[in-house]
Amino acid sequence: MGKIKILEESVAARIAAGEVIERPAGVLKELLENAVDAGADTINIDIDGAGKKLIRVNDNGSGMSKEDLTLSVVRHSTSKIKNFEDLDSLDTFGFRGEALYSVAAVSKLSISSAEEGGSGNKIIVEGGKLISVSPSPNIKGTTVEVKDLFYNTPARLKFLKSDNYERSLLLKVVEESALANLHVSYNVRTDGRLVYSFLASNGDFKKTVIQRAGQILGAEIAVSLISVEDERFGFKAFLTPLSKLTAVRDLQFFFINKRPLTSKTLQQAVYKAYHGRPKDRHPAFIVFMNMPAADFDVNIHPQKRDVKFAQENAVFGFLMNVTQRALTGAAQPVDINITPASPPAATMEFSFAKPRAEEPSYKPFGQNIVEENVFAPISKQAVVVKDFEDPVSYNPEPAEPKKEMGAHVQTDNPSWWQGPYRFLGSLHKSYLIYETELGLMLVDQHAARERVLYEEYLKKMEENELGIQPLMFPVTVDLPASNVENLMLWKDWLKTAGFEIEQFSPRTVLVNAVPNIFRFKEDSLKEFIVSLAGIVGDPLKSSDELKKKTVAMLACKKSIKAKEDVSMAEADALLLDLKRCQDGMHCPHGRPVMVSLSAAELTKKFGR
Ligand SMILES: Nc1ncnc2c1ncn2[C@@H]1O[C@H](COP(=O)(O)OP(=O)(O)OP(=O)(O)O)[C@@H](O)[C@H]1O
Ligand SMILES: [Mg+2]
Structure with missing residues (x-):
């Protein structure tokens, strides 16, 4: 019997529904979440034409049977919850059974998938219409290809910004996913060019975070990060010391139960701890917290990015205090060698004329x-x-x-x-x-x-x-x-x-x-x-x-x-x-x- 079921109407109606795919980054986020939910430990991502032409996500997760595969693009079809109460013990990113349905409606979608030992199948759906179901190689895992996004909704296509901008959002999605899921290897290419290659953790949490942070934030910031842990909320954080603040405020990551969030409450709590910081200098940080699904609500926004905490004040106070203590006291930078931030040799195939200066000797003026x-x-x-x-x-x-x-x-x-x-x-x-x-x-x-x-x-x-x-x-x-x-x-x-x-x-x-x-x-x-x-x-x-x-x-x-x-x-x-x-x-x-x-x-x- 298949794993995917269509949610009963009464359940579906209570879930913040109406997923609207607004841009390529939204598609990629959903596909990565599905791959991680499927237990993948290797994910390959290809992005062409800033995601408008192609977004391909290949994973080695559980795969789907033929029956599940055809159900997966139907509205409110999910293997992740059955009842509304299941949301209280949610341990997956997905739960609405809406993402693939929404993507299928505005693109030319194909999904190839095979379960362990099962046969491989491929479905093609265009603009929400099932075009074909055919056999495919029986390699365990799933490959989702989203082509010509918004081909049938020109208004949404027009709403998109420049390719650089859309690509920037797409890569941000990858960066967040890679920081949240350390057990997963990621290879990311844009227009055939390798951008990121993150190796799966060998079990050492801190090392892996710092390695990945080194690639994402740059080695200089990564080596300065102070590591802090606290039993409450399974708190683990990596923070720049006051002496290493950065010029921008977007090197900041919060994850609750691995879900990337942009919470004002959390951000304000951390900023309070950096009290006295020059106004235009910002901390870089990666903060991981865990809490029972019942203690916070991710269901207040279709894009699952905002949360509401049952005990807003307690979370705020905890985060502020623990961060403050880390900054003023005992915590030490993590002593780890960083792999160089530049990508592997294979990625340098494109031809940039200028060599990197060994030691930049640009000595501007004032001595x-x-x-x-x-x-x-x-x-x-x-x-x-x-x-x-x-x-x-x-x-x-x-x-x-x-x-x-x-x-x-x-x-x-x-x-x-x-x-x-x-x-x-x-x-x-x-x-x-x-x-x-x-x-x-x-x-x-x-x-x-x-x-x-x-x-x-x-x-x-x-x-x-x-x-x-x-x-x-x-x-x-x-x-x-x-x-x-x-x-x-x-x-x-x-x-x-x-x-x-x-x-x-x-x-x-x-x-x-x-x-x-x-x-x-x-x-x-x-x-x-x-x-x-x-x-x-x-x-x-x-x-x-x-x-x-x-x-x-x-x-x-x-x-x-x-x-x-x-x-x-x-x-x-x-x-x-x-x-x-x-x-x-x-x-x-x-x-x-x-x-x-x-x-x-x-x-x-x-x-x-
Ligand atoms: N990469 C994948 N590997 C295995 N199964 C998948 C994969 N992607 C999707 N599925 C199956 O298809 C179902 C529908 O996926 P979809 O993303 O539409 O919904 P969801 O993940 O259940 O909920 P949400 O809409 O919140 O993401 C999933 O519940 C899952 O069973
Ligand atoms: Mg999903």
Whole structure:
């Protein structure tokens, strides 16, 4: 007798139904979940044409009998639950019996499958119609091929974004699946090119996570990860220490019972533990938790991505505390050798012209640069360059001026810096002090330079006068494959902004040239690139102006040195430059550039 049953209507009706396949990544997620549910320990994935042409998932799991195979594409047909109550002891990713049905409705689908010792069969379904059932080789396992996705729903096809973007989402799905299912080997190809090859764990959980993290997040982050465990919730986590925060917030993974989630509750709990972190630096982490299926509900959204916890506060408190303890105390980085992040030799067949620099000797300018420290609080919208669909977040209003120590933040009263003024010196290599006719003026030298550079860069771009500086040795940036795809969306446009980048491998990008008005340290240039790669959304769909501002803001922020001595001539010149700016009162992120203390205020303070 077959394993798959059609759920009774009363059960089906209570399950969050209405799976809508919106994009290729959604298809891949469902197919990978099915393969893992079927007990596979090897999964081969092929993606062509960003998933629109082909998504093929081959597994060596249980396979299906002929009877089950034909039932598998019927709505509400599942082998995973029978009653609604079964959801309380769910140990599979799937439970609705909807995924294959939904995929079959919008693609040309074929499934070949064979059980151990059984005969192999293949079904073909097009646009939801069963076309044929025929014999196939009896190799245990299942191969699902989804071709021409959305061929019969042009509106959905049109809704898809660029190939790079869709590929980035597809690879993200693989990255999550590989981190959640360590016992499974994965081989992933896009358009015939091997992107990832994850070997199955030999039983050592920590080693395998770090190995996989090394491939996904990059070896540098992976070796810094602190490992933490706690009996409660079967908690196992890998976290970057406060000293190793990254420029982006998307190297973050939560898994509950192996299910990848994007939970605000969980994220806020972890961020609370990183209290004191510079606002634009983010932790990378991989957090695994287990809890009885009855303690959380995945059934609140058809895509099974959101959860609701029965005890929201308890989970929040636990996660915050355990993370905090790990960061402040005993936990140690995991001491493991990482396999290099570059893919196996076989993958390098495509021809990238430039060799990787042995030791990048790009030594940009300033020699005695103190650790860049540009992370004072900034307006919320500014650095969280979030979504291109939301231009507002790129164009922050100047932050509400803060009044500190009785000093005035200059806003609309430029008379303070119109001169005459006299440079008195600097404070902490950060603030320039001037005497003016009205009293005392302090200028945040970093913010001031950022503003000047920002406007100069935008102007030069506007007037096509940007000078380009080719780098003698390209700077290499290692990124998750999904982020590389994201970054490649920017490639052509970035050229008009003076940055020349190219893909070196599925997980490495080279920077070949930068605008010559910037003085990047190598690390800062890498951070700039990583930040761009982490921006959510499709730059192709956003206005030129928005892109210019976004890139200018990020580049200026990353390229300016913090804390350096400033000569009198430089201090004078900086004020002159500021005056020429359209908004010399604020840095590009909206923070004030200067504060003042009038002679009258000083008199009052001294009780004269
Ligand atoms: N790769 C596979 N190997 C073995 N059986 C499979 C595979 N893919 C699907 N099946 C069978 O087909 C059934 C239907 O799959 P489908 O993904 O549509 O539903 P589901 O996994 O049960 O629930 P959900 O809709 O939540 O994913 C599964 O319950 C399973 O029995
Ligand atoms: Mg499924």
